[in-house]
Amino acid sequence: MAYIKKVSAKLIFALPLFFSSLIFSEKSDYNMPVGVTDVSESIFELHMVIFWICVVIGIIVFSIMFWSLWKYRKSKGAVAADFDDNFWLEIGWTVAATLVLVWMAVPSTQVMVEAYDDAEGEINILITGHQWKWHYEYLEDEVGFFSNLSTSQEQIDGEVPKGEFYLQEVDEPLVIPTNTRVRFLITGNDVIHSWWVPDFAVKQDAIPGFINTAWTNVPEPGIFRGACTELCGIKHAFMPVVVRAVEREEFDAFIAEKVALAEEERMLTSKVWTKDELMERGESFYAVNCAACHQANGQGIPPVFPALEGSQIALNDSSKHIEILMEGVQGSAMAAFGDSYSEVDIASVITYTRQAWSNGENGDGEIVTPQDIVAYKNRIDL
């Protein structure tokens, strides 16, 4: 037995050195991030404690096993003993295992209670998972926006070199203030998504029809990148989470700008739009929100994503066209855009798809204005 002790003692000192060289670095490619919040640090420490307990148990068990395999190999003339049971040994290791588990359960419960807190935040943000983008709404200020992947399709297809933040960059990150308790109310619009920011140790499923809560309090400014972690369909890997934490003053300025923009947007609805203005706005909206499925050339990816070029609805049925954009198509990936986007956006993208490609020549070429969308909304409300 002295031999076991000697060997395992050596291993106990050697292995941590080996692993720690791999594992402990500021932004590790091998290990869980320490993160920036109190909760994420507690979780990291808990993870390391449990990990080392497992390593030590593993070293003890495997040392005994491999030592037995070596020592009692038949080729060295080992003769088998004939014992096959020992009541007190069985009781002993059952109790020992139980004690180790209790030892693990205590800090786990403490960290769990620390992380689990659904009290209101100073800032409350409604996060909605869509196929395949996130929508953020600041509940106090009633402003919101979508956050789309900004990595280009050319990078994904390997036609141009991949950027530093390949698949981890968005057009508009979520902005939160530092040193403020921020509560996230998380839900889904279509299927289940999951909102994860490793540096906050926040991962909550976004479930349609239900609202989950999570919270964080970020001590210093920075950009934090996360991901969707519940399989949500074709572009599951292409809806990253990016959060920018800024000082309180900068955050207030950001919100003020958003509020002003929203006001401007409301003004735009009553403006008289020309076809060219609608086309221009519709084309950029289409590129960001529609082209992923219906493709830039309007051909779609049949049968899942129908072609828009030559579609009877896009050619000759503008009222059906409005209805689809507003309500979505039940049982398909086509989401309802009505609640999420302004009348101007919806009118312009409908106008664009009715004019683009060969649709303008082959169809009725009808122009849909923001006022038409307002009329549609009013009709529904009655």
Add this chain to the structure above:
Amino acid sequence: MSTVVESHDHGHHGPAKGLSRWLFTTNHKDIGTLYLWFSFIMLFIGGAMAMVIRAELFQPGLQIVQPEFFNQMTTNHGLIMVFGVIMPAFVGLANWMLPMQIGAPDMALPRLNNLSFWLLPMAFGILISTLFMPEGGPNFGWTFYAPLSTTYAPSTVNFFIFSVHVMGVSSILGSINIITTIFNMRAPGMTLMKMPLFVWSWLITAYLLIAVMPVLAGVVTMMLMDINFGTSFFNAAGGGDPVLFQHVFWFFGHPEVYIMILPAFGIVSHIIETFSRKPIFGYSSMVYAMASIAILSFVVWAHHMFTVGMPLAGELFFMYSTMLIAIPTGVKVFNWVATMFRGSITFETPMLFSIAFVALFTIGGFSGLMLAIVPADFQYHDTYFVVAHFHYVLVPGALFGIIAAAYYWLPKWTGNMYDETLGKLHFWLTFISVNVTFFPMHFVGLAGMPRRYPDYALQFADFNALISVGAFMFGLTQLLFLFIVIKTIRSGKQAKPEVWEGAGDLGLEWTLSSPPPYHSFTVQPQVK
């Protein structure tokens, strides 16, 4: 265990000739062979899908397949490996070995046995055919969470549901057969606590199957209703709850996990005692441990769902109950090690696979324990850390158990010894490649790579390339296994009845000739 056997000439009772032997057979060995070949073929089909996945993930960016097909590959890889490889292989081993281990001539319900096998090719024929349909096959993950698998699924989901129903019927019929056989056909003197551990492991597994396969059937039926008949079990807009799906699915799913490992526990126990030349240590605690694992498996399901938003008390309950499972599992590992301790050990291929099983399954157990810790699971959940965990328990766990069983019993089944040199080569190539494949997954998972991603950020590129290389090596190595099995069936040194030195005392199957007579025991042996 010592036995008295009378030898008989069974030459007049051969199998039928040609295809009808296999179509209409009611013989436990023929049906066992069918199950084993079925699962072997499925291993290569499911394996080919894994190769597609690993080829796409070799580098960041989309090169080989589009995300839509990638999702079909991950989904079908999972479904085929779980329901088409691991489970049928264990049923095949049960068919071959249970009658021989309990001293019976055949299974209790031979015609049912035929039916339960032939349902399987039908079920998987339907499932795989969906891949060739215009809308493509199931693409919502093998856990098929609603509403992605209901409202948002391709219409081929209906074929998938039907195929799951048929698999479920097959499993339930097989389990009824196994329980009936074990309770009614044991040799005189073989009390429950004298049964070989493989028999015990299957008795417990069969009860688990009967308990949970109807739950799976229930959940897919609810999906069927939601999709086609306007119900709203899983649709919040109609008053349902998407999370209900996960509760029902995992109430099936967690016992299912143990269905896939318990028979391997039985197999490995036999192999370790054979090659340690020392009876298994703590037989009764092994039985109690398996029973405890089975019972606990019904109260841990929501540990798969720590991020769905459960109340604190719920999270803590499922954390504690999950941690409890480490106790009986640990006891089993300790017993295996104690069996080796002061034995007289040799390292034939089945023993090598079993030693690797104990070591690597334990690593899978450690990561399982880490995943049970709720706050830490917030970081692990749905990342490659989980993928690493369940591949460690299913590949060097369940699959190594099956491969070890094949090497251990092939000489008994065929009458020919396998090629030991090739067997060892197979082991070392498999052992190395399995670790090259699955160990780095822990690291990419911890560093933040989510599972079921066809494309990933650049920081994960190096590990993914390494993982893919390991996976290709692992896949190719299994062709060597196929070669060894065929070679053993066709030729090889004549195997003695006891095959392994000293095995004659370890179980009734070693008292029969190699290959054994067509109707294993026509006269029941007496177990003392």
